[in-house]
Amino acid sequence: MSANQDDANLLEVRGLTKTFGTLTACDDIDLTVAKGEIHALLGENGAGKSTLVKMLFGTLEPNSGEIFWNGQAVTITNPGFAKKLGIGMVFQHFSLFEALTAAENIALSLDDGSPISTIAAKARALSYSYGLPLDPQSLVGDLSVGERQRIEIIRCLLQTPQLIILDEPTSVLTPQEADKLFETLERLRSEGKSILYISHRLEEVKRICDRATVLRHGKVVGHCNPRKETAASLARMMVGNDVQAVVRAPAQGIETAQPLLEICALSRKPATPFSIPLRNINLTVRAGEVIGIAGVAGNGQGEFFESVSGEVPQQDAASVRIRGKDAGGLSITGRRLMGAAFVPEERLGHGAAPRMKLSENLLLSRHATDGKVFVGAGGMVKSDAIYAAAQRIIKAMDVRKSAADPEAAALSGGNLQKFIVGRELDRRPSVMVVNQPTWGVDAGAAAHIRQTLIELARSGSAVLVISQDLDELFEISDAIAVMHNGELSKPLPIAEATFEKIGLLMGGAEPGHAEHALETS
Amino acid sequence: MMRLELVKRPQRSMLFSALSPFIAFVLTIIAGAILFALLGVNPLKAFQIYFLEPVSQVWQLHELAIKAAPLILIGVGLSVCYRANIWNIGAEGQFILGGIVGSSVPVLFPQFEGPLVLPLMLLFGMVGGAAYAAIPALLKARFNTNEILTSLMLVYVAQLFLDWLVRGPWRDPKGFNFPQTIQFNDSAILPELMPASGRANWGFVFALVAAVLVWMLMSRMLKGFEVRVLGASPRAGRFAGFGIKRMVFFAFMLSGALAGLAGISEVSGAIGQLQPVISPGYGFAAIIVAFLGRLNPLGIVAAGLVLALTYLGGEAVQSALGISDKVARVFQGMLLFFVLGCDTLIHYRIRLIGLAAPTLEAAPKLEEAR
Known part of the structure; x- marks a missing residue:
């Protein structure tokens, strides 16, 4: 292979393969990124996108395959070498120290011994010139997620990379913040830099990317120009078949229905220096409706879920009421006994014990x-009854698995989530609170879970869904409230809600005074 | 050049879960053989004396049961703690306190005789052990102190407390100033099982019963499920509505009660009075027993017998070969080391990777590209 032919390609990957045990996360991947293009890497969760870029950035070692950089074969053994080549990376999960300032965090990764004041000045200049204003002296712990991402981007740019890899950058941004990011990316492209943009969001890929490589189950299923594709055709490539749309019959007579979950003036002090306090949250969920809570990650959703579920009980018994009775002082078990059911954000280690069987996780x-039914005289566990119930849930939710009663960790994310949601639905709860119902779940399973939540509500239960995925909330909610900095806005009925209105609230446009904020904006 | 790589298994290996103690035992034997050879002793002869001779006669099996009983009782209790991810290292102290509190009956009321004495002593022993274990539990639940440190430090407090008692207030006035209490009266002595053939007492039966009961608790009952969930994934345990603080008390006090029972059984069975030292380190050796038995109460019965043998073997090589009986401690240490090492095989498999091949292939390609 002569080097001259590849001149236009900054990066070329041939036959890259990575296996973990029996799983082939990346199977014979081919990818080229040209100079000055924004190249999308599209795929569902678990398609192998993150594994691929980790190999490009030197944090994982490929089992086989070649990487060419400017036509030269290279073996990227560690991130330091990747940085020297000119590859920069902005991770989905930030690697920042909350107790340090932005400038200190940047200095840590630069590792060139220049004084912090110089780095701060450089970072400030760079951030303003790219329209990503940043105060280098601010403590990371005080910054919003969007601002933290700016630090990551600035520190990546300070190393003057030729290729910037962004892993799901908009998953933590409001729609307005995402717009700003896109402007920056276009500016970088015009300067001749290349960007590898990882996402599963089709609209934004169509909007800013020049070319796309689509992955499915660790294999490349196609290269295309996303601008010439429709969202539906891209989705088909990603998922492998058409995804069934969620059907939502309009809710009727909600105004007069009985309130099943009431949250009145719920406040909570921050448990750790960097957690978010909850400030005077009020919300009512009535029988038959789905209320969605939108918000950028880390604005108090986790704390809110803990308080509503009773994992952390409240001082004020009236702050959470279930089916008209005070539940604020009760534990999670007490609230479950009143008819409530909960699905937490983390599947492994919170919603399920990873190394325990599905039947044991049902008992959980x-x-x-x-x-x-499940526990007999003297505290003896009735394993037969539990096993039978677990099989019933597996069948009802179409959970795909390799053994009759496997460990939770052996299931894929989507299948485990179907089991965890099914475990609660099986009880026919009258109140269901779900945090991130389809995070990291493949499209088919996500549609199934969303449909079951709507059906649960229509059968007379109150459903509260906390999600960062706006598309999901618009699909299933009857009204959407927004959480920002520990405060909750009034729910906007779905007929009045738009991406723009919700986006403004997510950015902090006076939660609690939704109408007022919209008038002035 | 070769390189070893650990590859995580998708599921824990049942095969190695069962094999790992045996592999560890073989590795201990090999390391032990080297040790004996370095000491200038024929390893084969040493092993014969160490492992076979102590169990060649019936009365010696009784001695084995006497040594194994406290190890099993304590190990079974500790297994509950360790499954709950609670690190009670202070069983030695709980053993001693069980011995002290249980002995308070015959020492303070030597005239009190009858069938009630022994049950009362055993009960007091369990209460004493449990109460002493409640101290690190309270400190952990209340102040979030590290239970490894507090429970370990309380061992030395217990040892010195016992030492003071037998030299001071509880010393036998007719004992020629020896640091020991009076001999217990007959109704305060734990009876022997089969006096015709050897000394083994009811302590061994207590150990077997405790092992079966705790096995039922852990594998069949909701409380055991609670222990396992909180140990493996505390956050999932909290989601299940299980209280971690209650669990700290439950695990500590259960293991403390069993250690206390072991302590009073040892004092009233094998010794018959309180002395400055009542344990050759059972509370620490039981940690090895718990892990060697895979934290499974039934496995712990077998592991307890193995560890008891290392004690007897240590005494045997000392008298037969003149090697220090501290060699028993060395064997125990090696056994624990190898067991923990072999446990890696349960979750990982080992893959050999030749480094030479890929580097040779890569070199020409680099030149080609230039």
Whole structure:
């Protein structure tokens, strides 16, 4: 292979393969990124996108395959070498120290011994010139997620990379913040830099990317020009078949329905220096409706879920009311016994114990509510009854698995989530609170889970869904409220809600005074 | 050049879960053989004396049961703690306190006799052990102190407390100033099982019963499920509504009660009075027993017998070959080291990777590209 032919390609990857045990995360991947293009890497969660870029950045070692940089074969053994080549990376999960300032965090990664004041000045200049204003002296712990991402981007740019890899950058941004990011990316492209843009969001890929490589189950299923494709055709390439649309019949008579979950003046002090306090949250969810809570990650959703579920009980018993009775002082078990069910954000280690069987994980959340069925005299566990119930849920939710009763960790994310949601639905709860119902779940399973949540509400339960995925909330909610900095806005009925209105609220446009904020904006 | 790589298994290996203690035992034997050879002793002869001779006669099996009983009792209790991810290292102290509190009955009321004495002593022993274990539990639940440190430090407090008692207030007035209490009266002595053939007492039966009961608790009951969930994934345990603080008390006090029972059984069975030292380190050796038995109560019965043998073997090589009986501690240490090492095989498999091949292939390509 002569080097001259590849001149236009900054990066070329041939036959890259990575296996973890029996799983082939990346299977014979080919990819080229030209100079001065924004190249999308599209694929569902678990398609192998992150594994691929980790190999490009030197944090994982490929089992086989070649990487060419400017036509030269290279072996990227560590991130330091990748940086020297000119590859910069902005991770999905930030690697910042919250107790240090932005400038200190940048200095740590530069590792060239220049004084912090010089770095701060450089960072400030660079940030303003790219329209990403940043105060280098501010503590990371005080910054919003969007601002933290700016630090990551600035520190990447300070190393003057030729290729910038961005892993799901908009998943933590409001729509308006995302617009700003896109302007920056276009500016970088005009300067001749290349960008590898990882995403599963089709609209933004169509909007800013020149070319796209689509991955499915670790294999490249196609290269295309996203501008010439439709969102539906891209989705088909990503998923492999058409995804069934979620059907939502309009809710009727909600105004007069009985409130099943009431949250009145719920406040909570921050548990750690960097967690978010909850400030005077009020919300009512009535029988038959789905209320969505939107918000950028880290604005108090986790704390809110803990408080509503009773993992952390409240001082004020009236701050959470379930089916008209005070529940604020009760534990999660007490609230479950009142008819509530909960699905937390983290599947492994929170919603399920990874190294326990599915049947044991069924007992995890239902040992008290189904005490008579699952637990016999003297605290003896009835494993037969539990096994049968687990199989019933597996069948009802179409959970795909390799063994009859596998460990939770052996299931794919989507299948485990179907089981965890199914475990609660099986009880027919009258109140269901779900945090990030389809995070990291493949499109088919996500549609199934969303549909079951709508059906649960229509059968007379109150459903509260916390999600960062706006598309999802617009698909399933009857009204959407926005959480920002520990405060919750009034729910906007779905008929009045638009991406723009919700986006403004996510950015902090006076939560709690939704209408007023919209008038002035 | 070769390189070893650990590859995570998708599921834990049942095969190596069962094999790992045996591999560890073989590795211990090999390392032990080297040790004996370095000491200038024929390893084969040493092993014969160490492992076979101590169990060649019936009365010696009784001695084995006497040594194994406390190890099993304590190990079974510790297994509950360790499954709950709670690190009680202070069983030695709980053993001693069990011995002290249980002995308070015959020492303070030597005239009190009858069938009630022994049950009362055993009960007191369990209460004493549990109460002493409640101290690190309270410190952990209340102030979030590290239970490894507090429980370990309380061992030395217990040892010195016992030493003071037998030299001071509880010393036998007719004992020629020896640091020991009076001999317990007959109704305060734990009876022997089969006096015709050897000394083994009811302590061994207590150990077997405790092992079976704790096995039922851990594998069949909701409380055991709670222990396992909180140990493996505390956050999932909190989601399940299980309280971690309650669990700290439960695990500590259960293991403390069993260690206390072991302590009073040892004092009233094998010794018959309180002395400055009542344990050759059972509370620490039981940690090895718990892990060697895979934290499974039934496995712990087998592991307890193995560890008991290392004690007897240590005494045997000392008298037969003149090697220090501290060699028993060395064997115990090696056994624990190899067991923990072999446990890696349960979650990982080892892959050999030749480094030479890829580097040779890569070199010409680089030149080609230039």
